Amino acid sequence: MDNSTSSEKVRADEQRRRGCEVARALPKQLLIGGRWVDARSGKTFETIEPATEQVVAAVAEGGVEDIDEAVRAARAAFDDGPWPRMRPHQRTRYLFKLAELIEAHHEELATLITLDNGKPLAEARAEVSRTAEVFVYYAGWTTKIYGETHPSEPALFNYTLREPLGVCGQIIPWNGPLSMIGWKVGPALACGNTVVLKPAEQTPLPALRFGQFVLEAGLPEGVVNIVTGFGPTAGAALARHPDVDKVAFTGSTEVGREILRASVPDLKRVSLELGGKSPNIIFADAELGPSVAGAAFGIFRNQGQICSAGSRIFVQREIYDEFARRLTQTAEGIRLGDPFQTETTMGPLISAEQYERVLGYCEAGRRDGAKVETGGERGGQSKGYFVKPTVFVDVDNSMRIAREEIFGPVASLIPFTDERDAALQGNETIYGLAAAIWTRDVSRVHRLARALKAGTVWVNCYNIIDPVSPFGGYKQSGIGRELGKDSLDLYTQVKSVFIKL
Ligand code: ADP
Ligand code: MG
Numbered sequence: 001m002d003n004s005t006s007s008e009k010v011r012a013d014e015q016r017r018r019g020c021e022v023a024r025a026l027p028k029q030l031l032i033g034g035r036w037v038d039a040r041s042g043k044t045f046e047t048i049e050p051a052t053e054q055v056v057a058a059v060a061e062g063g064v065e066d067i068d069e070a071v072r073a074a075r076a077a078f079d080d081g082p083w084p085r086m087r088p089h090q091r092t093r094y095l096f097k098l099a100e101l102i103e104a105h106h107e108e109l110a111t112l113i114t115l116d117n118g119k120p121l122a123e124a125r126a127e128v129s130r131t132a133e134v135f136v137y138y139a140g141w142t143t144k145i146y147g148e149t150h151p152s153e154p155a156l157f158n159y160t161l162r163e164p165l166g167v168c169g170q171i172i173p174w175n176g177p178l179s180m181i182g183w184k185v186g187p188a189l190a191c192g193n194t195v196v197l198k199p200a201e202q203t204p205l206p207a208l209r210f211g212q213f214v215l216e217a218g219l220p221e222g223v224v225n226i227v228t229g230f231g232p233t234a235g236a237a238l239a240r241h242p243d244v245d246k247v248a249f250t251g252s253t254e255v256g257r258e259i260l261r262a263s264v265p266d267l268k269r270v271s272l273e274l275g276g277k278s279p280n281i282i283f284a285d286a287e288l289g290p291s292v293a294g295a296a297f298g299i300f301r302n303q304g305q306i307c308s309a310g311s312r313i314f315v316q317r318e319i320y321d322e323f324a325r326r327l328t329q330t331a332e333g334i335r336l337g338d339p340f341q342t343e344t345t346m347g348p349l350i351s352a353e354q355y356e357r358v359l360g361y362c363e364a365g366r367r368d369g370a371k372v373e374t375g376g377e378r379g380g381q382s383k384g385y386f387v388k389p390t391v392f393v394d395v396d397n398s399m400r401i402a403r404e405e406i407f408g409p410v411a412s413l414i415p416f417t418d419e420r421d422a423a424l425q426g427n428e429t430i431y432g433l434a435a436a437i438w439t440r441d442v443s444r445v446h447r448l449a450r451a452l453k454a455g456t457v458w459v460n461c462y463n464i465i466d467p468v469s470p471f472g473g474y475k476q477s478g479i480g481r482e483l484g485k486d487s488l489d490l491y492t493q494v495k496s497v498f499i500k501l
Contacts (some may be wrong), residue, residue, distance in 0.1 A: 005343075008142065012340035015121075016049075019111035022058040023047075023205050030062050030228065031211040033073035034221025039229075040065040047204055049385045050348040051339055057437045059204045061372070062229035067237040068224040074167040074194040077222030084164050088142040094219055095139035095189060101213040102132040102178075102485075106283035109206060113178055116203040118347040118385070120339045127179045127497040132196060132310035134182030134483070138190040139192075145191060145488060161491045164192035165269060166245035169238040171231075173251045174350050177203035178217035181210055183482050184248050184264050185224060191491035192196070196225045196244070198235050200251075201349050204228040231255065242266050248490065250307075253405075253476055260479075271309065271480030271490045273472055275405040276433030278454065279426035280310030280462065281416070284318040286438035290460065292326040295411070298436065298462035300334060300389050303349055304358075304409035307477070308434040310462055312395075312423060313403055314416045322394050322415050328373040331389040331411070336379045348385040355385035358408030360465070365392050365401040370412070397425050405431070419444055423451040427463050432474025434463050 004216045028044055029036035043061040048054065062070075077083055083091070102109065106128050113124035126351060145162050152158040168188045172180035177199060188195050199207035211226045227234050239247050240262040246269035249259045253274040263270045280298050282291045298310030315323045350356045355477030362376040373391040380386025387408060394410040395402050402412050404443050416422045419480075426435055437452040449457045458464060465471060470481035 008341050008343070009338070010193070015111060015340050015396075016115065018312065019418055020056055022108055023112060023115060024200050024206060026057065026059070026208040027211070028058055028155045029060050029130070030070065031214065031224070032066070032070045032227040032375070033076075033225070034215070036211075037069075039063065040069075042429045047116055047202070048351075049115050050350055051166065051476050053383050056115050057205065059208065059228045062198075062227035062234045064233060064237040066229070067234055067241060068197045071167060071169075071229050071238070071243050073225050074196050077220060078164075078166050078194040078220040081194075081222060081274045082220050083194060088145070091142040091190065091192065091434075092139045094217055095135050095142065096211055099132045099135035099139065101163040101216060102128060102135065105209070108172075109178060109209060110262060112205040112209055112338050113203075114347070116205045117174060117177055118339055118350060120344050120347050121342070123302060127176060130181040131178045134179070134186045134467045136392055138186035141187070141488060142190045145492065147494075148300075155501050157501055159497050160496045161497060162488075163495055165493055166193060167243060168193045168195050168491065169198070169241065169244040171198045171202060171235050171238060171247070171249045171251065174200035174202035175302055178206040178210070178251055181207060186338055186481070188488040188491050189223070191488060193246075193491055194223050196227060196236050198227050198229065198236055201228070210429055210473045236262065239263070240265075244268060246270070246491070256478070261372070269490075271478075271482070272478040273482060274476065274478045275431055276307045276309065276473070276477050277312055277403065277405055277429045277431045278308055278310050278434040278436070278449035279312045279314055279429075280436045281422045281426055281448070282313045282316065282323060282440065282468070283422075283437070283439035283441070283444070286315040286460070287440070288319070288323070288326065289370075291438040292323065292330055294438065294462045296330040297333075299411045300331070300346060300409050301463060303346055303387075304348060305354070305407050306463070307455065308463060309407075310434075310436055311406060311410065311412060312397070312426075312429075313411055314422055315413055316422075317415050317417060320413070320415045324391070325374060327411065328391050328414070330374070331374050331391050334389045336386055336388060337381065346389060346409065346446070348380065349387055350385070354407065355387060355488060358387050358406055358410065361401055361404070361406045361408070361410060362390060365395070365399065365410075366414070367431050368396075368401070370395045370399060370401060375409070395498050397428055403429065419448065423448060427451075427453045430453075430476045433477035434458065
């Protein structure tokens with residue numbers, strides 16, 4: 001090891017150590033009604049750093065009773081508190097303040113994200129910036145939530161009011177522990193709702209730090225409540241609580257179905273952002289360099305643990321071998337290792353469970369007759385949930401690795417013949433979150449953008465997400481669209497008022 005590498009290791013360890021200090025100073029409590037309170041059970045659970053398998057900190061384990069308390073606080077804040085009644089301009093200021101606090105603690109938040117989630121620090125930093133942007137974006141919307149007037153009878157005046165829904169239960173995953181707070185809390189607050197947020201049990205730290213910002217920004221009590229805890233207990237209690245008006249969930253399709261089921265007795269509003277098996281389609285006329293880089297970025301960023309990951313890479317036959325060779329080379333150039341070290345471009349998977357699952361899929365791929373060009377096995381240091389970036393060739397769309405969401409750094413290369421075949425195979429999935437096309441043929445771009453059954457289509461790029469634009473799934477990838485103006489529909493309801501003149 002040369003000197004620069006060893007000094008980088010010292011720096012990384014120092015950042016990790018400071019991050020753990022910050023994490024241990026966070027409240028081991030729940031944010032309910034504007035105060036940090038202990039979990040009723042008095043229980044805590046530990047969060048683990050996936051890169052080292054070391055305990056980072058203990059946090060409060062919220063359960064059914066705590067969810068009940070939190071919903072009561074959110075209910076009171078909505079029914080009697082100032083939040084839905086204040087001037088929208090004032091709500092704008094609160095949202096800006098949250099964005100400012102996020103920006104002001106940029107490196108500290110990025111450190112907490114990397115500690116909890118394992119993504120490389122550069123990706124964690126980008127997540128912090130994007131989250132601040134989402135709050136800024138929705139800060140602007142508070143004053144632009146319009147009703148309409150309608151041309152009814154001459155003797156009638158008819159208009160609509162767009163009103164908040166009430167108490168929103170928001171259950172978020174571990175792959176974007178801060179960005180998902182922005183996507184959920186930003187629009188809910190902009191529209192005048194109150195919130196009970198349940199972060200993923202794997203990544204509670206950024207949410208706890210965010211809870212401190214909520215207090216620092218001076219939001220009225222009970223507007224944002226945060227209950228750390230597990231899915232089947234705290235999460236399920238929130239999803240079925242009769243006093244919750246709306247549940248917003250991002251996570252697995254399996255749990256999404258449970259959330260929807262739990263909404264039935266009270267006919268709760270539900271929005272779901274679920275799994276994917278997104279086709280990334282490379283035509284022979286595409287620029288090879290950018291399409292290889294884009295395909296690698298599409299499947300390997302965040303260790304492939306992204307719902308919109310381009311996990312099925314369809315490559316036109318003429319360039320299949322060349323593309324496979326180049327993608328393999330790119331995968332082998334990825335630096336798997338300590339996510340706190342600057343040169344690292346891929347970190348560990350989130351948990352032992354996810355590690356086993358991903359390696360299990362690699363086994364299934366081999367069994368089904370696909371060939372591993374690179375990866376397919378453990379990598380990195382002796383500790384940590386590291387799986388090497390993996391490229392499978394000779395994959396058929398009917399194999400398990402091409403049908404099921406792996407949520408790991410596993411690319412499946414599938415050949416196709418022509419445009420029709422690409423659309424057919426691309427759409428041959430229960431999911432429909434995203435799709436991408438790489439080509440120089442502009443007419444083909446427009447035809448395929450329409451033909452692909454997916455909520456987002458990227459052309460000559462991948463994984464571009466912008467708060468201005470809606471994101472969500474066709475088919476079993478979800479219900480509803482987050483971000484953009486569309487998210488306002490998820491957090492408001494429309495009232496029609498008739499006045500006899
Ligand atoms: P993963 O299996 O990848 O962790 P999940 O869909 O299980 O993804 O988890 C996403 C979020 O949903 C987490 O906050 C988790 O705690 C929560 N969750 C898990 N199971 C349930 C459930 N039965 N009801 C409500 N929330 C749940
Ligand atoms: Mg699960």
